[in-house]
Amino acid sequence: MAMGLDFDVVALPDADHPEEGEQAPDFERPLVNHEYWEDCALSDLTADGPVLLLFHTMDGAFPTTYLWNEIRDREWGEREADDDLTVVGLSVSSPYEHKTTIAERGIENTDYRLFSDPQNGVAEQYDIAHDLDGMAGVSEPRPAVFLLDTERVIQYAWVADEWPEFPDYDEIEAAIDDL
Amino acid sequence: MSNPEITLYRLQACPFCERVVRKLEAYDLDYRSRFVEPMHSDRDVVKRISGKRTVPAMVDEATGVTMSESANIVDYLDRTYGDADETGGAA
Numbered sequence: 001m002a003m004g005l006d007f008d009v010v011a012l013p014d015a016d017h018p019e020e021g022e023q024a025p026d027f028e029r030p031l032v033n034h035e036y037w038e039d040c041a042l043s044d045l046t047a048d049g050p051v052l053l054l055f056h057t058m059d060g061a062f063p064t065t066y067l068w069n070e071i072r073d074r075e076w077g078e079r080e081a082d083d084d085l086t087v088v089g090l091s092v093s094s095p096y097e098h099k100t101t102i103a104e105r106g107i108e109n110t111d112y113r114l115f116s117d118p119q120n121g122v123a124e125q126y127d128i129a130h131d132l133d134g135m136a137g138v139s140e141p142r143p144a145v146f147l148l149d150t151e152r153v154i155q156y157a158w159v160a161d162e163w164p165e166f167p168d169y170d171e172i173e174a175a176i177d178d179l
Numbered sequence: 180m181s182n183p184e185i186t187l188y189r190l191q192a193c194p195f196c197e198r199v200v201r202k203l204e205a206y207d208l209d210y211r212s213r214f215v216e217p218m219h220s221d222r223d224v225v226k227r228i229s230g231k232r233t234v235p236a237m238v239d240e241a242t243g244v245t246m247s248e249s250a251n252i253v254d255y256l257d258r259t260y261g262d263a264d265e266t267g268g269a270a
Contacts, residue, residue: 035224036188036213095214 009162012142016127017159024053024152025125029115031088032098034108037116043152049084050155050179051148052076052172055128055141059093059101063143063164068105070169071112076176078110085176090115090122092140117141128159143167147175155179184241185210188225188234190217195249196235202253206260 018024024042031040045051054071056064068089077087091114093101098114115122123129123141130142145167147156156175158167185203187210189196203210215222215234222232229236229247236247242259246252 030214035222036215038211038213099216 009165012130012161012163015142015159015161017144018126018146018154018157020154020157022154024146024148024154025122026152027117027122027125029090029117029122030095031113031115032095032102033113034099034102037095037098040115042148045086045088046148046150046152049086049150051152052085052087052176053146053148054087054089054167055123055126055144056089056091057143057164058091058140059097063166064089064091064101065105066166067143068101068107068112072105072107072110074169074173076173077112082176085179086111088113088115090117090141092116092118092120092138094118130163145172147172147179149179183209183211184239186213186238186240187211188213188215188222188228188236188238190215190234193234198249199235199237199252199256202256206256208256208260 026041026043028039028041030037042051042053054067056067058064071087076082077085093116095116098116101114102108117123120129120139120141126144128142128144129139132138132140142163143160143165145156145158146154149155156172185208187199187203189212191214215225219232222234225234225236226232228238229245231247233247235249235252236245237252238245244255246255
């Protein structure tokens with residue numbers, strides 16, 4: 001989604017990321033809630049219901065703040081109609097930073113949780129790794145959203161092809177409502 | 180992921196917690212680690228399960244035991260899973 005700027009935003013190279021209808025790669029990483037973190041596999045989450053997996057920039061960057069504010073305000077996963085949908089984020093930030101994000105976004109009393117992947121291996125599995133210009137040696141996922149069913153089959157996929165780029169929240173919400 | 184009976188509430192780089200981990204590994208026990216905050220006052224989850232905010236704290240669902248203090252936990256693991264009790268059941 002273009003931001004209405006009067007100059008060209010940086011285009012990202014093509015990514016061979018998993019598409020709708022394909023099974024999303026499984027992974028295990030520390031999953032952080034407001035009280036603790038423990039190793040958790042994506043497949044453990046999908047075993048309990050559909051999962052909205054959101055890759056975002058490192059905690060503290062404004063897109064991450066905006067993203068979680070939007071999710072919180074739209075109450076994805078918390079609405080009665082969402083049934084057993086699980087909503088999880090993922091960034092290269094440490095569990096300590098995720099706990100700060102959970103507190104600062106005011107989502108302590110939700111089921112929202114964040115995966116911590118400092119070495120960016122999950123983004124590599126999904127072919128959405130993005131080397132950050134001006135931060136030597138730092139790579140993170142490009143912004144991306146995957147809505148998965150209980151078999152980890154992708155029902156909706158969005159991957160940024162510009163930097164920065166924000167997901168279309170209405171489109172995601174429609175995909176959730178279509179589950 | 181397996182669903183281990185033992186859950187260890189621990190703090191990263193806490194020597195008392197590592198002492199318990201060493202013992203769990205020595206007895207080849209399956210356990211789940213839950214990492215909590217360095218800030219004592221923020222450890223409500225530990226207080227809820229054990230009544231105190233100290234770590235390590237351990238829950239063993241196999242025996243229904245919850246305990247704190249590494250020395251106590253190590254003693255418990257020795258008694259319950261050590262050579263003295265080959266059955267591995269509750270002491």
